[in-house]
Amino acid sequence: MGNLLRILSDKSHQPKVDFYLDFEGALPTDDEKEVYAEVEEVLESAKMILEELRTYEGASDDIRQAISNPNDEDLQQKAWDAVSPSVLKLKTYFDYSSSLEKAIPRVFGFLTNSSESVLRRLEEHQAIAKQLANILQFTLSFDDMKMTNPAIQNDFSYYRRTQSRMKMEGQSGEVVSNEMANRMSLFYANPTPMLKTVSDSTSKFVEENKDIPIENTGDVLSTLAELCRTMIDTPSYRERFRSKETVVFCLQVMVGNIILYDHTQPAGVFCKKSTIDVRQCVKLLRDTQEADPSQQRAVESLLNALKYTTKHLNDDSTPKTYKQLLA
Numbered sequence: 001m002g003n004l005l006r007i008l009s010d011k012s013h014q015p016k017v018d019f020y021l022d023f024e025g026a027l028p029t030d031d032e033k034e035v036y037a038e039v040e041e042v043l044e045s046a047k048m049i050l051e052e053l054r055t056y057e058g059a060s061d062d063i064r065q066a067i068s069n070p071n072d073e074d075l076q077q078k079a080w081d082a083v084s085p086s087v088l089k090l091k092t093y094f095d096y097s098s099s100l101e102k103a104i105p106r107v108f109g110f111l112t113n114s115s116e117s118v119l120r121r122l123e124e125h126q127a128i129a130k131q132l133a134n135i136l137q138f139t140l141s142f143d144d145m146k147m148t149n150p151a152i153q154n155d156f157s158y159y160r161r162t163q164s165r166m167k168m169e170g171q172s173g174e175v176v177s178n179e180m181a182n183r184m185s186l187f188y189a190n191p192t193p194m195l196k197t198v199s200d201s202t203s204k205f206v207e208e209n210k211d212i213p214i215e216n217t218g219d220v221l222s223t224l225a226e227l228c229r230t231m232i233d234t235p236s237y238r239e240r241f242r243s244k245e246t247v248v249f250c251l252q253v254m255v256g257n258i259i260l261y262d263h264t265q266p267a268g269v270f271c272k273k274s275t276i277d278v279r280q281c282v283k284l285l286r287d288t289q290e291a292d293p294s295q296q297r298a299v300e301s302l303l304n305a306l307k308y309t310t311k312h313l314n315d316d317s318t319p320k321t322y323k324q325l326l327a
Contacts, residue, residue, distance in 0.1 A: 017226045019123050020237050023133055023253075024246060026126035035110045039131045042096075042103045046138045049096055052089060053142060058151025059083040063158045080162060080173070086155045087175045093142075094184050097197045100135065104201035107132050109209070112216035122223055133224065135198065136256030137249055143192040143309070144301050156188055192309050199263040206264065218265045222275035225257035229277075229284055248298050251288065254281055255302045259310055268312030270322045282306070282325050 028036040059082035066072075066079035110128050111121055122129045146152055160181060166173060176184065187193045206214050228250040231237040241247065258276055262269035269276055282303070289299040307326045312318055 017119065017223050018230050018234070019227070020231060020240065021122070021126050021129055021227055023130050023249060024242050026130045028127035029125060032110070032125050032127050035106050036127050036131065038106055039103045039128075039135075042099045043131060043134050043138075045096060045099075046134065049093055050138065050141050050145070053093070053145045053149075056086075056089070056145075056149055056151065058086055058149075058155045059158075060151050060154060063154065067158075076162075079158070083155050083159050083162075084173075084175045087159045090152065090156055090184060090188065091176050091180065094187050097187065097194060100138075100194070101197050101201045103135065104198060105205040105208075107135070108202065108205050108217055108220065111220050112212050113209070118216060118219040118223055122220070122227070129224065132220070133228075133249075133253040133256075136260065137252045139194040139198050140252050140256050140259075140302070140305060142194045144305070146188075146193065147191055153188055156184065160185065195259065195263075195309060199260060202260060202264045214265070218261060218275065221257045221261040221264070225254045225261070225276045225281065228254035228257070229281055232284060232288075247288070248295060251285060251299065251302055254284075255305055259305060262310045262312050268315070268318075269310065270312050270315075270318045278306075278322065279325065 062079040062082040066075045069075050190196050
C-alpha cells in the first residue's frame with residue numbers, strides 16, 4: 001500500500017494528499033482490532049439514531065392545543081402523554097453523545113500516538129480512519145437534522161415547563177430525573193450539540209496528552225479533509241466508489257474535518273498556517289452542486305455548516321476573502 005502514497009505540494013504548508021482510502025470496505029488490521037471493536041460498538045447505534053431523528057415528528061399539535069386551552073385537563077394530559085415518549089428518545093440521543101465522547105480519544109490516540117507519520121498511519125490503518133470519518137458524518141447529519149426540526153427543542157421546553165408545574169402541584173410523572181433534564185437542557189440548547197461533544201472531547205484529548213504534539217491531531221483532520229477532496233476530484237479514485245452516496249459521504253467528512261480543525265487548532269482553519277485548502281474545498285462543493293442538482297440540499301447544508309458552525313470565520317484576523325467565499 002505504501003506505493004499509493006505521494007504528496008503533491010502547491011504550497012509548502014498545504015500538501016495535497018493523494019492515496020485512496022477505502023471508506024466502503026476497509027477492514028481492521030491486527031493491531032487495529034481492539035480499538036476498532038470498541039468504537040464500532042458505539043457506531044452501531046448511529047444509523048438507527050439518524051433514522052429516528054429523520055422521522056421525528058414530536059408533539060407540536062398536542063402541545064399547541066394544551067397551551068391554547070390551559071384549563072382543559074384532558075388536553076393537558078394528552079400533551080403530556082404525547083411528549084413523554086419524545087423525551088425518552090431525546091434522552092437516548094443525549095446518552096449516545098456520552099458514548100461518542102468516550103470513543104473520540106480512542107480514535108485519535110490510535111492515529112496520533114505513533115512514531116509513524118500521520119500520513120502513513122492513515123494509509124496503513126484505514127479502518128480506524130474510516131471510523132473517524134463515520135463519527136464526523138454522523139455528527140454533521142445529527143446536528144443538521146436537529147437544527148432544522150424545531151419540534152425537538154419545543155418538545156423538551158414544554159416538558160421542562162410542565163415538569164416544573166407538576167412538581168409545584170405535588171404531582172408525579174417524572175420521565176427523566178431533574179438532574180438529567182438539566183444536563184439535557186444544556187445539550188439541546190446548543191445549536192450543534194454533537195459537534196460540541198466531539199470538539200470538546202478532541203480538545204480534552206489534546207490537553208490530556210501533552211506528549212503528543214497538538215499538530216498531530218490537526219494533521220489527522222487536515223489530511224482526511226484533503227484526502228476526501230482529492231478522491232472526489234480524481235477520476236481514477238472516484239470510479240472506484242461502489243455507491244453514489246460515497247461522494248456525499250466524502251463531502252460530509254471533508255466539511256466535518258474542516259469544522260473540527262477550526263474548533264480544536266489554536267489559530268483555526270482560516271489562517272495562513274492552516275494545512276487545509278478551504279478555498280478548494282468550497283469550490284468542490286459548489287462544483288458538485290452545479291454538476292448534480294440532486295445534491296442541492298446536501299451541499300447547501302454543508303456550505304451552511306461552514307458558514308455558521310466554524311469558530312474563527314468571523315474573527316477580525318480572518319481574511320475577507322474567506323468571508324466573501326462563504327457569504
